[in-house]
Amino acid sequence: MPTFVYMTRCDGCGHCVDICPSDIMHxxxxxxxxxNIEPNMCxxxxxxxxxxxxxAIDARGYADFAPLGHSVRVLREExxxxxxxxxxxxxxxxxxxxxxxxxxxxxxxxxxxxxLEVPDQEALDSQLLCFEPDALNVExxxxxxxxxxxxxxxxx
Amino acid sequence: MAKRKTVWEDCDILVVGGGxxxxxxxxxxxxxxxxxxxxxAEKANIDRSGAVAQGLYAINCYMGMQWDENQPEDHVRxxxxxxxxxxxxxxxxxxxxxxxxxxxxxxxxxxxxxxxxETGRYQREGKWQIMIHVRVINQLLLRQLVIQ
Numbered sequence: 001m002p003t004f005v006y007m008t009r010c011d012g013c014g015h016c017v018d019i020c021p022s023d024i025m026h027x028x029x030x031x032x033x034x035x036n037i038e039p040n041m042c043x044x045x046x047x048x049x050x051x052x053x054x055x056a057i058d059a060r061g062y063a064d065f066a067p068l069g070h071s072v073r074v075l076r077e078e079x080x081x082x083x084x085x086x087x088x089x090x091x092x093x094x095x096x097x098x099x100x101x102x103x104x105x106x107x108x109x110x111x112x113x114x115x116l117e118v119p120d121q122e123a124l125d126s127q128l129l130c131f132e133p134d135a136l137n138v139e140x141x142x143x144x145x146x147x148x149x150x151x152x153x154x155x156x
Numbered sequence: 157m158a159k160r161k162t163v164w165e166d167c168d169i170l171v172v173g174g175g176x177x178x179x180x181x182x183x184x185x186x187x188x189x190x191x192x193x194x195x196x197a198e199k200a201n202i203d204r205s206g207a208v209a210q211g212l213y214a215i216n217c218y219m220g221m222q223w224d225e226n227q228p229e230d231h232v233r234x235x236x237x238x239x240x241x242x243x244x245x246x247x248x249x250x251x252x253x254x255x256x257x258x259x260x261x262x263x264x265x266x267x268x269x270x271x272x273x274e275t276g277r278y279q280r281e282g283k284w285q286i287m288i289h290v291r292v293i294n295q296l297l298l299r300q301l302v303i304q
Contacts, residue, residue, distance in 0.1 A: 019203055045204070047203070047204045051203065100268040100289050100290070102268065102290060106266070113190065119188060129184060129258075130184055132254070135258075136221065136222070136256055136260070137221075137222035137256070137257075138221045143221070145228070145232075145246075150232075150245040150249075
């Protein structure tokens with residue numbers, strides 16, 4: 001079920017227009033609010049729901065997790081490394097879910113490549129990718145296959 | 157149609173697309189070519205770049221060689237069967253033998269991967285998939301690429 005916009009909350013900032021993968025969130029030129037111009041093309045990817053600074057966009061979830069008349073809210077907080085979902089059912093019940101989006105401070109653990117040692121010619125000529133073979137966690141190193149093993153048993 | 161402006165850029169390596177594969181390729185390229193000029197070109201907003209808008213709650217392929225769960229040969233056999241023999245097996249093998257190290261690095265960098273409480277291994281949902289929490293791995297990579 002597609003997204004829709006609460007007209008009283010939307011301030012026409014256009015974040016949803018920018019982020020929508022289907023390019024179907026548009027700003028209406030007359031009322032200057034965001035609208036989903038093509039609801040049947042909506043993927044329910046929640047990109048716009050998460051991006052909206054005013055929390056003005058809602059999506060009706062599929063009936064398999066919540067029957068009609070509910071509301072699904074989502075809050076993505078990179079500094080805390082969490083995403084929280086709140087589902088309000090039409091009978092008033094609420095369900096809250098909290099999941100991690102990262103276990104480390106955002107992006108800090110990725111090595112700055114400029115600070116690492118430059119790989120030598122031997123490493124460049126090898127078949128290894130970056131941080132291999134250590135990152136494979138196997139003692140035998142990068143697996144290799146002999147040519148005659150390929151296409152083995154295609155013709156069952 | 158809005159007016160388009162053309163910007164000419166010169167580079168050694170051009171990566172087309174800033175999804176999971178593109179950001180990974182750009183990072184890999186920078187690892188091996190520190191003095192290269194690398195451009196990762198992405199048409200969309202990077203907060204949702206990639207084919208599946210904001211990704212999936214799974215990594216669809218993980219060998220688990222460290223626990224002897226699957227070996228790259230097993231994956232080749234699976235891909236060959238699935239595609240009725242019409243598969244570049246050398247490429248399938250190469251992809252399979254490198255995927256584990258990438259997953260291990262993602263976990264080290266902050267990707268929340270669910271673990272099986274009994275075995276301590278990554279939680280499987282099928283033979284190849286493992287379950288993760290985050291949907292936007294390439295954002296982790298992208299933010300980093302921007303400052304490199």
